[in-house]
Amino acid sequence: MKRIFSTLSITAAVLATAGAVAPAASANVGNCKTWTSNKAPYTGSAYCSEIATFDKFRVKVTCVDPRGSTWVVYGPWVRNTKTSTAKCSDNTSVGILKTGVSFSA
Numbered sequence: 001m002k003r004i005f006s007t008l009s010i011t012a013a014v015l016a017t018a019g020a021v022a023p024a025a026s027a028n029v030g031n032c033k034t035w036t037s038n039k040a041p042y043t044g045s046a047y048c049s050e051i052a053t054f055d056k057f058r059v060k061v062t063c064v065d066p067r068g069s070t071w072v073v074y075g076p077w078v079r080n081t082k083t084s085t086a087k088c089s090d091n092t093s094v095g096i097l098k099t100g101v102s103f104s105a
Helices: 002-021
Strands: 031-036 043-049 057-064 070-074 083-087 095-103
Touching: 031 057, 031 095, 043 057, 043 095, 057 083, 070 083
Parallel strands: none
Antiparallel strands: 031 043, 043 083, 057 070, 057 095
16 A cells, blocks of 8 residues: 555656646637537637737537547638638538637647
């Protein structure tokens, strides 16, 4: 029991230190909003402002079918103050699990 507690303590300390020195994945990349359509066929959209002049973004939509299968579709790359939209499917029983934003590297 003592050995398990000691191992857990060391693991927690390592994870805490790693989190403290790891850089943020996307620090202040702009002001983005995402939304989904209200009726089928479902689409997801993203709009971003306040991003750098040459940076691009696109919507990332996670789709789900009635069996629970999921997949990701992306909208076109666009620049600041534009909207990127993607459709999961023409099938009306396919929905959207979540909508996010992907940025160019």
